[in-house]
Amino acid sequence: xxxxxxxxxxxxxxxxxxxxxxxxxxxxxxxxxxxxxxxxxxxxxxxxxxxxxxxxxxxxxxxxxxxxxxxxxxxxxxxxxxxxxxxxxxxxxxxxxxxxxxxxxxxxxxxxxxxxxxxxxxxxxxxxxxxxxxxxxxxxxxxxxxxxxxxxxxxxxxxxxxxxxxxxxxxxxxxxxxxxxxxxxxxxxxxxxxxxxxxxxxxxxxxxxxxxxxxxxxxxxxxxxxxxxxxxxxxxxxxxxxxxxxxxxxxxxxxxxxxxxxxxxxxxxxxxxxxxxxxxxxxxxxxxxxxxxxxxxxxxxxxxxxxxxxxxxxxxxxxxx
Ligand code: XMP
Numbered sequence: 320x321x322x323x324x325x326x327x328x329x330x331x332x333x334x335x336x337x338x339x340x341x342x343x344x345x346x347x348x349x350x351x352x353x354x355x356x357x358x359x360x361x362x363x364x365x366x367x368x369x370x371x372x373x374x375x376x377x378x379x380x381x382x383x384x385x386x387x388x389x390x391x392x393x394x395x396x397x398x399x400x401x402x403x404x405x406x407x408x409x410x411x412x413x414x415x416x417x418x419x420x421x422x423x424x425x426x427x428x429x430x431x432x433x434x435x436x437x438x439x440x441x442x443x444x445x446x447x448x449x450x451x452x453x454x455x456x457x458x459x460x461x462x463x464x465x466x467x468x469x470x471x472x473x474x475x476x477x478x479x480x481x482x483x484x485x486x487x488x489x490x491x492x493x494x495x496x497x498x499x500x501x502x503x504x505x506x507x508x509x510x511x512x513x514x515x516x517x518x519x520x521x522x523x524x525x526x527x528x529x530x531x532x533x534x535x536x537x538x539x540x541x542x543x544x545x546x547x548x549x550x551x552x553x554x555x556x557x558x559x560x561x562x563x564x565x566x567x568x569x570x571x572x573x574x575x576x577x578x579x580x581x582x583x584x585x586x587x588x589x590x591x592x593x594x595x596x597x598x599x600x601x602x603x604x605x606x607x608x609x610x611x612x613x614x615x616x617x618x619x620x621x622x623x624x625x626x627x628x629x630x631x632x633x634x635x636x637x638x639x640x
Contacts, residue, residue: 323500327359330489330501334363337487338447344439344484345449346432347372347390347398348519349382352451352490354390354511355502359489360449361396362505368449369397371435373428376404376535377521380543389508399439403431411523411530415568417640420530424520436484448484452491453498455594515560516595524640528567533621538565540619541585545611549589552607559592561601564628564639573623575616582623585615590637598632 338360345357347370361368372386383400391398410427414420439445490498502512518524522542526534542563549561564586573580587608592598612625628635 323497323504326493326497326501327362327504330359331363334360334487334489337485338364338367340367341447342367342369342443342445343447343449343487344368344436344445345370347386349378349386349511349514350451350517351495351498351502351512351514352453353449354386354451354507355498355505356449356451356488356490357396358394358502358505358507360487361394366397369399369439369445371432371439372398372400373431373435374400374402374404375407375424375428375431375521375523377407377424377523377530379517379522379546380539385508385510390511393506393508399435401431401435403427406431407523408530408532413529415529417524420523420640421520424523428519446483446485447487449487449489451498452488454490454492454494457491513555515555515558517560518638524638525562525564526567527564527569527639534565534567537583537619537621538563538585541565541615541622544614544618545587548607548611548614549603552604554603554607557591558589558601558603559595559598560637561587561589562638563587565622571624573616575623580623582621584624584626585619585622586626586628586639587611588628588637588639590632592632592637595637598637600627600629600631 343360343364345353345360345368347353347357349372357368357370372383374383387398387400390396407424407427410423411420414423436445493501499512522535522538523530526538528534545561545563549555549558566584566586569584570581571584573582589601589603590598591601608627615622615625
């Protein structure tokens, strides 16, 4: 009979056995899995755990604050934030190819994270690395399902090759819904526990075209409006996620106020899904679509058109890149 609190107790005992009086590092992505894994380890070994959060500048509005403020308030965890925004922007300058972008973001992420690990190692005896691997990840990586790797997925906390760590993976036996329950049991905020999936490469793969500071600001504003309205309409649990995409290399003619505009389109991609392997486009209420569209075109400079993606997966993937 597995109750959530017995899962927590058992994992805490195991983590204590594994780590002994050692120290551990955990990379936080802002997502559910790493947040719950870290909170479990923190419950077990307290401030011998240090978390590292890399701000790559491709985050959504408010995400850094959610980790730095809400998550820390709920857990009391030791947190180091690495501000790598400029580094990522420089590395992405001039790049438009989707796979190229993903590779660059993944590579830079690992470099930044490894440097943070080195810095910590110089300060203390960190021998353990915490990862939020779930049961489905374990099955997927050993399973060999034969599905082609359509896009290179870069998850946070990629294993460094030259630094020796022993892995701590307290969620290895759990499914996502169990992870959420464990997170709630540990007192994590709803905004983190119920967070919808968000790709590691972040807004970098939701700008179609080159990633620049201005474009990131534009997309971040549009995304915040869409999320605000979806939440206000009580639709967060109905949709699996709703990528908001900026077609940065496309312009169309519009009319606003008393003038002609020549701005960019924003794409809304609301999807319903069980596991992200397949998905259907969500039939959002027209009133909600209307509010999002009106607000984005009124409030976000440079955007004069909002379009809806009505493609299922397959043939479309959930993300545009
Ligand atoms: P696609 O676009 O392949 O997305 O249909 C399937 C799910 O995976 C998420 N996604 C990612 N998650 N790192 C992640 O952690 C990535 O590089 C990445 N790419 C896509 C996507 O948001 C969707 O939930």
